[in-house]
Amino acid sequence: MTKVDVLLGLQWGDEGKGKIVDYLAPKYDVVARFQGGPNAGHTLEFDNIKHVLHQIPSGVFRPDIQNIIGNGVVLDPVIFKKEIESLAAYHTDVVKNLFVSKKAQLILPTHRLLDDAQEKAKGENKIGSTLRGIGPSYQDKIGRQGLRVGDVLSADFKEKYEVLQASHKAKLAFYNYSYDLHNLDQAFFEAIEFLKQFKLVDSEYFINEKLKQGAHVLAEGAQGSLLDIDFGSYPFVTSSTTVASGACTGLGISPKNIGEVYGIFKAYCTRVGSGPFPTELTDATGERLRATGREFGATTQRPRRCGWLDIPALKYTVMLNGVTQLFMMKADVLNNFEEIKVCTHYKLANGKETEELPYDMTTDLPTPMYKTFKGWNCNLENKQDFDHLPQELLSYISYLETTLEVPVSIISIGPGRHQTLTRNEVVA
Numbered sequence: 001m002t003k004v005d006v007l008l009g010l011q012w013g014d015e016g017k018g019k020i021v022d023y024l025a026p027k028y029d030v031v032a033r034f035q036g037g038p039n040a041g042h043t044l045e046f047d048n049i050k051h052v053l054h055q056i057p058s059g060v061f062r063p064d065i066q067n068i069i070g071n072g073v074v075l076d077p078v079i080f081k082k083e084i085e086s087l088a089a090y091h092t093d094v095v096k097n098l099f100v101s102k103k104a105q106l107i108l109p110t111h112r113l114l115d116d117a118q119e120k121a122k123g124e125n126k127i128g129s130t131l132r133g134i135g136p137s138y139q140d141k142i143g144r145q146g147l148r149v150g151d152v153l154s155a156d157f158k159e160k161y162e163v164l165q166a167s168h169k170a171k172l173a174f175y176n177y178s179y180d181l182h183n184l185d186q187a188f189f190e191a192i193e194f195l196k197q198f199k200l201v202d203s204e205y206f207i208n209e210k211l212k213q214g215a216h217v218l219a220e221g222a223q224g225s226l227l228d229i230d231f232g233s234y235p236f237v238t239s240s241t242t243v244a245s246g247a248c249t250g251l252g253i254s255p256k257n258i259g260e261v262y263g264i265f266k267a268y269c270t271r272v273g274s275g276p277f278p279t280e281l282t283d284a285t286g287e288r289l290r291a292t293g294r295e296f297g298a299t300t301q302r303p304r305r306c307g308w309l310d311i312p313a314l315k316y317t318v319m320l321n322g323v324t325q326l327f328m329m330k331a332d333v334l335n336n337f338e339e340i341k342v343c344t345h346y347k348l349a350n351g352k353e354t355e356e357l358p359y360d361m362t363t364d365l366p367t368p369m370y371k372t373f374k375g376w377n378c379n380l381e382n383k384q385d386f387d388h389l390p391q392e393l394l395s396y397i398s399y400l401e402t403t404l405e406v407p408v409s410i411i412s413i414g415p416g417r418h419q420t421l422t423r424n425e426v427v428a
Contacts, residue, residue, distance in 0.1 A: 001211050001212055001214075001257070002211050002214050002215060002216055002217065002259075003211070003217075003257050003258060003259030003260075004032075004207075004211070004217045004218070004219050004247065004251070004253055004257055004258055004259060005028075005216075005217070005218050005219070005258075005259045005260040005261070005262065006218075006219045006221065006244045006247045006258060006259075006260070006261045006262065006321075007020060007021060007024070007218060007219065007220055007221060007262040007264065008221030008224075008225060008242065008243070008244060008261075008262070008263065008264070008321060009221060009223065009224035009225060009242070009263075009264050009265070010224065010225050010226075010263045010264060010265040010314055010317040010318065010321070010323070011224045011225070011226055011265055011266065011269055011270070011271075011310075011313070011314075011317070012223075012224045012226045012227055012233075012269070012270065012271040012272070012275075012277075013222075013223040013224035013227055013271075013272065014224070014266075014270055014272065014295075014297070014304060015224060015264040015265055015266055015329055016264055016266070016327075016329035016330065016412060017058070017220065017221065017222070017264055018052075018053060018058045019329075019412065019415065019417075019420075020262070020264055020327055020329075020410065020412075020420075021057070021058035021059060021218065021220050022058050022059070022061060022062070022417065023410075023417055023420050024218060024262075025058070025059040025061075025062045025065055025218070026062065027216060027218075028059065028065060028216045028217060028218040029064075029065065029066065029210065029215040029216050029217065030059075030065065030066045030067070030068060030207065030210055030215055030216070030217040030218070031057040031058065031059030031060075031065055031066075031067050031068070031217075031218050031220055032057060032067070032068035032069075032070050032203075032207060032217060032218070032219050032220065032251055033055070033056075033057045033067075033068070033069050033070055033073050033219075033220050033222065033250075034070045034072045034073070034219050034220070034221065034246055034247045034249075034250030034251045035070075035072040035073060035221065035222060035223075035240040035241060035242060035246045035250045036072075036073060036074070036134070036221075036222030036223055036238065036240055036242070037054075037055060037073055037074035037075065037076060037107060037132060037133075037134050037137070037222075038054040038055050038076045038079045038107070038130075038132045038134075039054075039130040039132045039134045039222075039223070039238065053083065054079060054083055055069065055073065055075060055076070055079060055080055055083060056069070056080075056083055056084070056087075056094075056098065057069070057098075057220050058220055059218070059220075060087065060092060060094060060097070060098065061090065061092060063092065063093065063097070065097065066097050066098075066099065066210075067097055067098050067099065068098075068099045068100075068101070068201075068203055068206065068207060068251070069098070069099070069100045069101060069104055069203075070101050070104065070203055070207075070250045070251040070252075071101040071102075071103035071104050071203055071204065071250060071251070071252060072104075072240065072241070072246060072249060072250020072251065073101070073104045073105075073250070074104065074105045074106075074107050074133075074134055074137040074138060074141070074240075075100070075104045075105065075106055075107060075149060076106075076107035076112075076132065076133065077106065077107075077188060077191035077192050077194070077195050078109075078187050078188055078191045079132075080191065080194075080195060081190070081191040081194045081195070084194075095197060095198060095199075098198055098199070099198070099199045099200075099201045099203065099206060100149055100195070100198050100199065100200050100201070100203075101149060101200075101201065101202075101203035101204075102148060102149050102150030102153075102200050102201065102202060102203070103148055103149070103150065103202075103203070103204075104148060104149045105137050105138070105140070105141045105146045105147070105148055105149075106137070106146070106147045106148060106149060106151070106152075107132070107133040107134070107137045108133070108137075108147070108161070108164065108165060108168070108188065109133075109181060109184035109185060109187075109188050110164075110165050110168035110169065110172070110181070111133030111136040111137045111140070111168070112131065112132060112133035112136075113133075113168070113172060113177065113179050114133070114136040114168055114171060114172065115129055115131045115132065115133045115134070115135055115136050116131050116177075117171075117172055117175040117177040118135070118136070118175070119131065120175075121175055126274060127235065127236055127237075127273065127274055127275075129273070130273075134238065134239055134240075135239045136168075137239075138239035138240060139239075140164070145164060145167065146164070147160055147161065147164055149195070149200055150200065152192050152195060152196060152200075153196070153200065157192075158189075165181075203251065203252065204251065204252025204253075205252075207251055207252065207253060208252070208253065211253075211257060219247040219250075219251060221242055221246070221247070222240075222242070223238045223240075223242045224242060224317075225242055225243050225317035225320060225321060226313060226317060227242055228240075228241060228242040228243050228246075228320075229241060229242075231243060231316075231320055233275045233276050233361055233362070235362075236273070236274050236275025236276070236362070237275075243317070243320050243321050244258065244261050244320075244321040244322060260324050260325060261321050261322050261323050261324050261325075262323070262324070262325050262326075262327055262409075263317065263318060263321055263323035263325070263326050263327070263406070264326075264327045264329060265309075265314060265326065265327070265328060265329065266293075266309075266328075266329050266330045266333075267309065267328055267329065267330055267331045267333065267334055267396075268289055268293075268306065268307065268308055268309050268330070268333065268334065269306070269307045269308065269309055269310055269313075270289075270293070270295050270304040270305060270306050270307075271304065271305045271307075272297045272302055272304050272305070273302070275362070276361035276362050276365050277305055277307060278307075278310060278313075278343065278346065278361065278365060278366050278367075278368045279307035279308045279309070279310045279343045279368045280305050280306070280307040281306055281307045281308065286305070286306045286307065287306075289306035289307075289333065290303060290304060290306045292333045292336075293306070293330055293333040308340075308341045308342060308343055308368070308370065309341075309342045309343065310343045310368070311342055311343055311344050311345075311355075311403055311404075312343065312344075312345060312346060312354075312355050312356060312357055313357060314404060315355065315403075315404060316356070316357050318404050318405075318406055323406050324406065325406065325407060325408075325409040325410075326400070326401075326404065326406050326407065326408045326409065327408070327409060327410040327411075327412070328397065328400070328408055328410070328411045328412065329412040330412060331380065331393065331411050331412065331413050332379075332380050332381075332412075332413045332414050332419075334375060334376075335375075335376065335377070335378060335379055335380060336375075336377060337375040337377070338374075338375050338377055339372050339373070339374065339375055340372070340373045340374075340375050340396065341370040341371070341372050341373070342370065342371050342373065342399075343368035343369065343370055344369055344370065344371045344403075345369050346358070346366035346367060346368060346369065347366060347367040347369055348364070348366050348367075349364040349366075353369065354366075373392070373395070373396055373399070374392050374395075375392060376389075376390035376391075376392040376393045376396075377392075378390055380393075380413040380414075381413070381414065381419075383413060383421065384421070385421055386411070386421055386423055389411070389421070397411065407423070408423075409422065409423050410422050410423075
C-alpha cells in the first residue's frame, strides 16, 4: 500500500503551490484537494499562458492524472461551472478525470451574501475575507445544517435548499442587507445540473482503494499554514485546517498513510488581507518586492503586503506539518537586491526576545530582529541546476537548511515549468 504525499504552503498562502503541483504531477496518479474553496488561487504558467485554478486540483492539465475534490472542500457550483468551461480551450477531458466527493459542502448564493454582510458589519475589524462564502459555508457545516454535493442527487434537494436559504434570509434581515436572489438562484440550479455530469463519489473509499492498488497520490493544500483555523494568526485566518493533518480529515485517510510532506515557501513573505505581519515592509523596499514579484492576489487581484522572510514563523509551520522537504519559490524576485534580510527572532513588548510565535500578535506586534545576507545581484534565468547557482544564493539556502533542519529540494527561479531546479537525489 502506497502513501499520500502532502504539499502545502508554510506562510500566509500564495506561495506557488499550483506551479509545484503541476511540476510534480507526472510523478503521481492522483492529485486531491483536501480543504478550502474558491478563495484559493493556484497559478500555473506554461506554453506562455497563465492559468489560475480555484477549486479544481492543479493536476488537471496532465491528461493521465485523476483529480479529486475531497470532502474537506467547500464547493461553489457556479464558480465550478465557469472554471470547467474556461478549460475547454485546452482540450482537457475534465469529465473523465475529475472526481467530486459527495461529502464536500456546497456554497449557496446566500453564503456569499452572508459573507459580505458579516464582513461589512465588522467595520475596521474586518478579517479581509475574499467574500466567496467560505466562512458561512463552514459555519453551516459545523452547525450541521449544510448541504453537501451528494444531496443534489436526492429528489427533495430543492426543498432542502429552500430550508437552508430561509435561515440565511433571517440572518441577512438581521444585518439589514439588501439583495435580489432571482438571478443568483437561477445560475445556481443551472450549475447544479452541470455538476451532475461529473463523477460524484464516496471519495474516502475511492482514494483508499487507489492506495491499495499502489497508486501515487498527492494531496494539494490551499491557503497557507499561518492561516490555519487553529494555529494561524487568529482571528485573521481562513475557516479550514490548512496544515498536514487536514489531509487526513479532508480526504478520509489514516495518519499512518501520510508519506512525504512538501513545504512551500517564498524567499520572502507576503500576505493578503488583514492580520499581523511582523516583517511587513511599508517602504520602498516593500513596493519593490511587490512590483518585481507581481504580488497581486490570483483570486481577488488585491495587492499583497510584502516583507522579509520570517524564520520563527517558518520554524513553527515546519514543526506543525512535519515537513520532510522544503521548496523555495520566487528566488528570482530577489535577483537585484544587494542585501537581503531574514528575521531570526522577535523582541516582545516587554523587552524579552523569543524564537516562538506569540499567542496573540494582533494586540502587541513583535519587533523582528534581522540577520543580513549579501544578495546574489544577478539574473538566474539561464541557470539549469543547483550547482551553477551563485554562491550568495547557495549560502542563503544553506543557512535556511541549517536553521530549519530540513533540506531544500526545489528552488523556483521563475513562473514557468522549466524554471524549476531540483536536487534529484532528495525529491522522492
